[in-house]
Amino acid sequence: MDWSEGADKLTESFAELSLERTITKGLKSAEEIDRLTVDEKLTDIERAVYLLSSGQEVQRISVIKCLPQLLRDHSADCMKRVVPKVKEVLHVASTDVQIAATEAFINILENQIISHQMFAQTFLLSMLQSIDNRDPVIAHAWLEALLQVVTLLPKEILKKDLLSIATSKGQLSQSVHSRLASCKILGKVATKFDSFMIKKEILPLVTSLCQDVDYEVRGCMCRQLDAVARGLGLESTKSAILPELVELSNDEESFVRLAALETVVSLLSLLDDETCVNTIIPLMCRFCENALQNEDSTLPSVAYQFGKLCHGLSVNLNEDQKLWFLSLYRKMCVLGLNDSKSRSSDRTTPTIPNIFEEDDSYAECRQCAAYNLPCMVLFAGPRNFKTELYSTFSSLCDDPHKLVRRTVSCGFHEVAKMLGSSVVILQQELICLLKDDTPEVLEGVIPHLPDTLQMFAKGGGNVVTESKISGFGFDNLILCKRLTGLSDLVPALLAAESLASCTRQWRLHSEILTQFACLPKCLTSNQIYYQFVPVMFKHLTGNRVLPVKRAAAKTICVFIRHNRKLEQRQELCCRLIEDCCHGNSSWKRILFIDVCKIIMELFSRMFFKEYFYEFVLELAQDPVANVRLKFCTMLPSLKSLIKLPGDRTLLQQLELTVRKVMAHEKDKDVSESIRTAVLELDKIQIGMETITNKIYMDEDLADQKKEEEERLLIELEEKEKEEAEKSKNPPSANRAGRKKSSEDSKVTKKGSKTSKGSNVSGKKASQSNSNSSLLPGPPPHISSNKGNKMSKSLSSGKTKTGKSSPIGEFSSSSSSSMRPRSRGGSDGNIIGLKSAHTRPRKGSDGSGSQATAQNVVKRLYNESSTSGYSVKSSSSRKSSASSTSSTSTSSTDGKPRRKISKS
DSSP states (O other): OHHHHHHHHHHHHHHHHOSOOOGGGGSOOHHHHHHHOOOTTSOHHHHHHHHHHHOOHHHHHHHHHTHHHHHHHSHHHIIIIIHHHHHHHHTTOOHHHHHHHHHHHHHHHHTTSSOHHHHIIIIIHHHHHHTTOSSHHHHHHHHHHHHHHHTTSOHHHIIIIIHHHHHHHTSTTSOHHHHHHHHHHHHHHTTTSOHHHIIIIIHHHHHHHHTOSSHHHHHHHHHTHHHHHHHHOHHHIIIIIHHHHHHHHTOSSHHHHHHHHHHHHHHTTTSOHHHIIIIIHHHHHHHHHHHHHHTOTTHHHHHHHHHHHHHHHGGGOOHHHHHHHHHHHHHHHTTTOOGGGOHHHHHHSOOOOOTTOOOOTTHHHHHHHHHTHHHHHHHHOGGGHHHHTHHHHHHHHTOSSHHHHHHHHHTHHHHHHHHGGGGGGGHHHHHHHHTOSOHHHHHHHSTTHHHHHHHHHHHOOOOOOOOOEESTTOOEEEEOOOOGGGGGHHHHHHHHHHHHHHSSOHHHHHHHHHHGGGGGGTSOHHHIIIIIHHHHHHHHHHOOOHHHHHHHHHHHHHHHHHOOOHHHHHHHHHHHIIIIITOSSHHHHHHHHHHHHHHHHHSOHHHHHHHTHHHHHHGGGOSSHHHHHHHHTTHHHHHHTOEETTTHHHHHHHHHHHHHHHHHOOOHHHHHHHHHHHHHHHHOOOEEOOSSOOOOOHHHHHHHHHHHHHHHHHHHHHHHHHHHHHHHSOHHHHHHHHHHHHHHHHHHTGGGTTTHHHHHHHHHHHHHTGGGGGSSSOOTTOOHHHHHHHHHHHHTTBOTTSOBOSSOOOOGGGTTTTSOOOOOOOSOOOSOOOSOOOOOOTTOOTTTTTTOOOOHHHHHOOOOGGGSSEEEOOOOOSSSGGGGSTTOSOOTTSOOOOEEEOO
16 A cells, blocks of 8 residues: 555655646746737837836846937937936845946947937936945945046046046045945046146045044955055155055055055056155065964955065165075975975875864965066076075975965966076976876966976986977977986876876876977987877777877877888878778778878878878778768868879869769768768869979968978988997908909999990889988888888887887788788779879779779888798789879889789
C-alpha cells in the first residue's frame, strides 16, 4: 500500500515537471491582457503619454529609452507633452526607471538633439533635484550622470545654473551626502574655469571642505585637489593647496591620509623642483616611515603608490635619499616573512597545515610591492640591480603567497628587458616560476615567455653552441652566439607544460604550446627535437581538446620550419602524414587539413606541392563524410597554389578529384559543399610562370622569400658538414690527397676533350634541376652512399648522433598506403582553367589516376637499392619549373635521383 502511494506521488511530481503541460497555465488573464493592450490608432506621442500615465513599469522604461528618438522625430510635441510627464513619473519611479532616465538624458546631450540652453532649462534642474534622493543607489546614479553632463556643457551655463547650487550644497548646514556631492561637482567644474574664477568662486569653499568635521568629506575633497590645483596653476597651488595637503597627510583618519598620498603622487608632474625638494620629499619620507612603523591600513596603499612616487621624485633625490627609499622598499617586500614561512623550508621539511591559521595580513603589501618591481629596477638602475634588488627579487619569486608570485611573474619580462646583458642572473628565478605548482603563476609568465627567452638568448654566453641565422624570419645571414645556459631551462619548460596538461585549464595549456613556437630562437635543433617534439606529438594525437591539438600542430610546423637537421625535418614530415593523414580516426584526418593550412602559411608553395599536396587529395575518398566535408573547404586554397605550365599534372589531379566527388558523393552536406567549392574554383585565376621574372605579386614575393629561406637552411647544413669533415681530416692527409689528385688530373687530362660535350650537357641538366635544393629534402648532390647510411640509420630508429629517435618508426601496415604511385591526368576541365587548356598525359586514364598521390618518403630520402627499400625511378615533369620536384631523374652531380618506398 505504501509503495503504491509513493508511486502515485512520484507520478504526480513527474506530471508537474512535464513539458507537455496545458497551455492555459502560461496564458495571461483577460484583465492583464486588457491592461497591456494599447490602441493601434494612437500616434507615437499619444502612446507615450498614455503609457507613462497608466502603463506598466516595463512600458514606462521603454518610453523613457525611446525619448531621444521621440525628440528627433517630434521635437515640439515631445517637449510639450512627453517631457513633463517624464519629470512627473521620476518623483515616484523605481530604480530601473531612474537608471533608464539617466542614460536617456546623457544620450540627448551627447548627440546634441536639443540645444545646451534648452537642456539646462528642461533636464539639468531635474538632475540636480534627483541627486538628493533618499535611495543611495538612485542618488549615486544621478550624481554620476551629472558629473558626465558637466564635461559636455559650456562654462556659461555651468556658472549660471550649477555653480551656485554646488556652493549651497557644500555648506556645513547641509547633510554629509550633499557636501560629498558638492566636493565632486567642484572638482569637475574646476577644470572648466580659469584661475581667476576658481580663486574667487571655488577656492574658499574648497578650503572649507578640506577642514570639514566629517572625515569622508575631507577625504573626498582631498581627492579633488589635483583638478583644482591644475586649474589654479603652480604659484596658487604652492600658496593655497599645498598647506591643506600637508595638513591632510597628517590627518588622524587613515582614509584621509590615503587620499592625501594619492593626491601628492598625482601632483608631482605639476610641481617644480624646489617644491619637491623642500616640501614633498620630507613629507613623503615621514609619511612612509610612519606607515611602516605603525603597520596600519595605509601600508598596502603606500606599497602600491611607491613606484610612482619614486619615479616622480627620482630627479630630485640625492644618493642617500635613493638608498633610503630602496631600503624601505626592501622592507615592504619581506614584511611578515620569517624562516617558518619560506617555501624552501616547506619543501625540505613538510609540516602539517594548520587549518585555523589566519591569512597572511601582509600579503597584500608584498603583492603591491611586487607590482612596482619593474619601476623600482628603473629607479635603482640596471647596474645596481644585483647589489640593491636581486635578493628582494629572489624573495618575491619564492614568496609563500601565490598572488605575490603571480604578480612577479607578470612583470618578469619587463625586468628582463631592463637588465639587458645582465639578465643571466635571473635564470634560477625564471626556473623557479616555471616549476611553480600553481597554475596562476604560469598564467603570468607564459604570455610573455617569447620576450623573456629572447632576452636570455641575447643576454650572455661566450660559447658558440650552434650557429644560426639571425632573426626568426631569416632576414640576415649573420652568425650569432647562443647561450649555453638556456639548456637548464628545458626541464623547467617541460615541467610547466606538464602542470598545465594535468589541470582542466585548457586555455593555459594551449597558450603554453603556442608560446613554445619561440624555442627555435633560443635552443638548438637537437634540444627541440629530442625534448619538445615528442610532447607535441603526444598532444597532437592524444589530447581531447581541439584548441590544444591545433596549438601543438602549429608549433610542430614551426619546429620543422626552423630545424637545422635534414634527417629530423624528414622524420617530422613523415610523422605528420602517418599520424594524421593516415590516422585510424576521422578527427586525426580532419586535423591533417588544419595542419596543411598551417603549412601553406609557413612554407613555400613548392614545399607544400611536393610533400603534402597529393596526400590532401587522398582525403576526397575518405569513408567519413565529415572528413570529405572539411576537404571541400580546402579546394580553393589548393587551386591557388598551382602555376602553369609546371603544375599541369597537379591541376589534372585536382580536377579529377573534384569530378569524382561530384559524381559519387551521396551525402547531402558534402554535395552542397562541393558545389559551393566549384563555384569558388571557377573564380580563381591560375597563375602563370613568367619567363622574365619581372612581374610579381606580393604573394609571389613572399613565396620567393620562403623558398630562399628553405634553400639557405640546406646550404648552411652542407657548409657545417664540410667544416666538420675538414676538422676531422689532419693537414698531412689533406696534402697527400692534393698530391694524388694532381697526379690523377694529369692522367685524365688527355681524355677531357672527348668528354667535353657530355660535361656541358651534364651542367645544363644540373642547372635545370638546381631549384630542387629549395626544399628541405635531400639535396641533389648527396651521393648514394650517404643515402644508404641515412636509410640504415632511419630503419634502426637512430640518427647520426646515435640517440634514439623520438619520432619512432612507421608501422608495417602503412606501407601499402605509402607505395609509389604514378601521376595521372584528366581530359576535362570543370574547375575553370582560364589561362591554358589541360590535356591528359599520354597513356593515362581515369583508372590509373586513382593512385596519383605519391609517397612523401620517396621524396624525402635519396636511397640506393641496398638500403632495404624498393627503389623506383620516376619521370621528370615536362616544364623547366617542374624540375624543382623530387620526381626529377637528374641532379646537379649528374646522378639520378631515386625515390623509395618501404617494401
